[in-house]
Amino acid sequence: MADAHPTLIDSADRPAVPADEPAANEGGIRFLARPRLRWNLPLAVGAAMVLLSIVLALAAPWLSGHDPLEIADASLSPPSAHYWLGTDQLGRDVLTRILYAARSSLVVACLSAALAFASGTVIGLSAGYASGLVDACLMRLLDILQAFPALLLAIALVAALGPNLPNLVLTMGLLFMPRFARVARASTLSVRERDYIAAAIGLGVSRARTMYRHVLPNIAAPLIVEASLTVTIAVLTEASLSFLGLGVQPPDPTWGGMIAESTSVMALAPWLALSPGFAIVFVVVGFTLMGDGLRDALDPRG
Amino acid sequence: MLRYAAGRIVLTVPVLFGVSLMSFAIIHLIPGDIVSVLAGPTVALDSEAAQNIRRALHLDQPLPVQYGIWLMGALRGDFGNSLVMGLPVAPQIVSHLPVTLVLTAMSLLFAIAVGLPAGVAAAKTRGRWPDLFIRAVALLGLSTPPFFVGVAAVLLLSLYWPSFKILSAVDLRHDPLGGIRTLLLPAFVLSLASATTIMRYTRAAMLEVLTEPFMATARAKGAGRLRVLIRHGLRNALLPVVTAVGVTAAHLVAGAVVVEQVFGLPGIGQLMLNAIYHRDYTQVQATVLVVTTLVVLINIMVDLSYYALDPRIQQHG
Numbered sequence: 190m191a192d193a194h195p196t197l198i199d200s201a202d203r204p205a206v207p208a209d210e211p212a213a214n215e216g217g218i219r220f221l222a223r224p225r226l227r228w229n230l231p232l233a234v235g236a237a238m239v240l241l242s243i244v245l246a247l248a249a250p251w252l253s254g255h256d257p258l259e260i261a262d263a264s265l266s267p268p269s270a271h272y273w274l275g276t277d278q279l280g281r282d283v284l285t286r287i288l289y290a291a292r293s294s295l296v297v298a299c300l301s302a303a304l305a306f307a308s309g310t311v312i313g314l315s316a317g318y319a320s321g322l323v324d325a326c327l328m329r330l331l332d333i334l335q336a337f338p339a340l341l342l343a344i345a346l347v348a349a350l351g352p353n354l355p356n357l358v359l360t361m362g363l364l365f366m367p368r369f370a371r372v373a374r375a376s377t378l379s380v381r382e383r384d385y386i387a388a389a390i391g392l393g394v395s396r397a398r399t400m401y402r403h404v405l406p407n408i409a410a411p412l413i414v415e416a417s418l419t420v421t422i423a424v425l426t427e428a429s430l431s432f433l434g435l436g437v438q439p440p441d442p443t444w445g446g447m448i449a450e451s452t453s454v455m456a457l458a459p460w461l462a463l464s465p466g467f468a469i470v471f472v473v474v475g476f477t478l479m480g481d482g483l484r485d486a487l488d489p490r491g
Numbered sequence: 492m493l494r495y496a497a498g499r500i501v502l503t504v505p506v507l508f509g510v511s512l513m514s515f516a517i518i519h520l521i522p523g524d525i526v527s528v529l530a531g532p533t534v535a536l537d538s539e540a541a542q543n544i545r546r547a548l549h550l551d552q553p554l555p556v557q558y559g560i561w562l563m564g565a566l567r568g569d570f571g572n573s574l575v576m577g578l579p580v581a582p583q584i585v586s587h588l589p590v591t592l593v594l595t596a597m598s599l600l601f602a603i604a605v606g607l608p609a610g611v612a613a614a615k616t617r618g619r620w621p622d623l624f625i626r627a628v629a630l631l632g633l634s635t636p637p638f639f640v641g642v643a644a645v646l647l648l649s650l651y652w653p654s655f656k657i658l659s660a661v662d663l664r665h666d667p668l669g670g671i672r673t674l675l676l677p678a679f680v681l682s683l684a685s686a687t688t689i690m691r692y693t694r695a696a697m698l699e700v701l702t703e704p705f706m707a708t709a710r711a712k713g714a715g716r717l718r719v720l721i722r723h724g725l726r727n728a729l730l731p732v733v734t735a736v737g738v739t740a741a742h743l744v745a746g747a748v749v750v751e752q753v754f755g756l757p758g759i760g761q762l763m764l765n766a767i768y769h770r771d772y773t774q775v776q777a778t779v780l781v782v783t784t785l786v787v788l789i790n791i792m793v794d795l796s797y798y799a800l801d802p803r804i805q806q807h808g
Contacts, residue, residue, distance in 0.1 A: 329505060329506070329509075332509075333505075333513065336507075336509075336783055336786065337513070337779070338744050338782065338786055339741075339745060340745035340746070340748065341763075341779060341782060341783070342513075344748065344764075345514075345517050345763075345767075345775055345776070345779045346517065346520065348775065349521050349772065349775075350522065425634075428636045428638075428639075429638060429749050432636070432749065433764060434768075448642055452642060452645075455642075455645070455649070459646050459650065462642050463643065466635070466636075466639035469634075469635070469639065470634050473634035473635075474630060474631070477633065478630075
């Protein structure tokens with residue numbers, strides 16, 4: 190049976206471990222595994238793209254001479270030296286709005302992934318470590334959550350709760366939580382059979398401490414990879430929701446919202462739809478490359 | 492086979508129960524007093540309109556009873572009445588479902604038609620330029636939201652091919668061929684992400700099969716290259732691909748909601764978004780329940796076809 194999550198990178202393309210390098214986690218001697226990060230091209234390119242997006246989003250007020258809500262006299266002006274990407278139908282600078290939209294998009298995506306990471310890890314770790322009835326009940330709950338087409342449930346929940354930033358984070362965090370719970374549970378199941386866990390229990394380490402100090406560090410790598418890939422889905426989900434008018438509300442800019450607004454003036458200003466779309470693709474490609482690269486860089490099987 | 496199928500279906504009952512519970516909960520997640528939210532702030536709470544909403548949702552009953560009434564109705568195909576129109580919501584779903592189903596099925600066909608050969612080709616030429624090219628395109632396909640592909644496609648076609656009719660009415664019952672023609676472009680747009688998923692699964696499965704000794708044996712006994720690749724390789728790599736089809740089914744249905752909005756198609760997505768804009772939450776919860784149940788049923792069928800395709804599962808359980 191093939192890998193459950195095939196990636197764009199082959200496992201066989203992975204660089205071989207140099208023979209003199211000690212394996213990160215050999216036997217039961219080291220309790221805290223610190224896998225060495227082996228940089229590879231997708232990881233470097235992806236990390237650079239992600240870093241660039243974050244810097245541009247943070248530096249938006251200094252990079253742009255305009256305000257995202259400032260209305261100039263020239264509406265729908267084509268790209269020029271003054272308005273690099275032109276202006277929209279209200280005369281707002283498109284480049285400025287794209288930079289500010291990056292903030293809400295990245296905040297929603299990263300916070301919801303972080304929320305899913307934290308809650309999913311706790312649930313998956315507990316389920317995997319406790320096993321038995323607790324495990325079975327928690328897994329059935331995840332089955333229910335994952336039975337829904339994610340975007341459909343997101344639309345319904347955000348519509349009911351009200352479209353604003355905290356509700357977006359809460360809804361998407363809940364939707365992405367099962368991904369982390371399953372990864373954490375599967376990894377916990379394999380780690381708990383290791384000698385060093387038996388050793389920790391034998392030494393009288395408490396259950397909570399065993400889970401936190403000895404299991405968690407050893408299941409961290411696949412969870413970090415999952416986090417990077419979850420951010421890509423979160424960015425795409427946020428974009429879809431804001432395209433449907435269920436994201437952060439106007440006048441605050443969102444990439445999806447900008448594309449939706451552009452469709453009414455498409456014949457007059459075709460450039461309006463393209464730039465926010467490319468912004469989405471850039472961020473998602475960055476996080477995807479980073480996630481795929483991390484998968485190889487952190488792979489304990491390496 | 493029967494025992495396996497029965498077991499699989501029994502396992503689904505608690506999931507569907509949970510799904511119905513969550514769909515029911517949607518309406519109670521609305522912050523504040525439901526009646527004043529639905530009826531609007533200007534309507535007095537003891538007015539006729541407010542009373543109608545209370546009666547329609549059985550709000551005078553305790554929550555478990557409300558859920559019981561709703562679920563019993565849903566099992567009979569009665570999902571309550573629209574809060575806006577006052578008419579039953581079920582016929583609305585029935586009339587909007589065909590467009591979404593045809594759109595999804597066409598997208599799935601496109602996705603398989605593109606993803607399967609691309610995956611085989613990428614595996615066969617692994618590490619060389621066709622493989623790198625296919626993977627680069629796949630990365631872009633997975634990273635581009637379908638609504639943006641749709642908007643960009645509409646934009647390009649209207650600029651360079653003005654005679655192409657993009658937005659026309661879809662009436663599958665009276666003009667099925669015309670409807671399908673109109674759905675071609677939306678289905679293609681929707682298929683991109685799924686094609687990528689199917690490509691990835693096919694490529695991974697083929698890479699594994701290509702190293703199997705039986706491939707060398709087939710080649711050694713003199714079978715042609717293509718025949719070995721398809722008859723011996725692809726046939727053995729198909730199982731994970733069936734999984735991919737199951738995985739993408741849910742994505743396609745959810746993606747259809749957004750793509751329908753781009754092309755103005757009268758499907759489930761349009762029904763649901765209109766209901767949301769009009770605060771018609773009985774329609775929303777019914778739509779979520781029906782669509783999710785459909786996806787769950789599709790996944791059962793994928794599991795059962797797994798059983799039919801893989802003799803190893805039949806032996807072990």
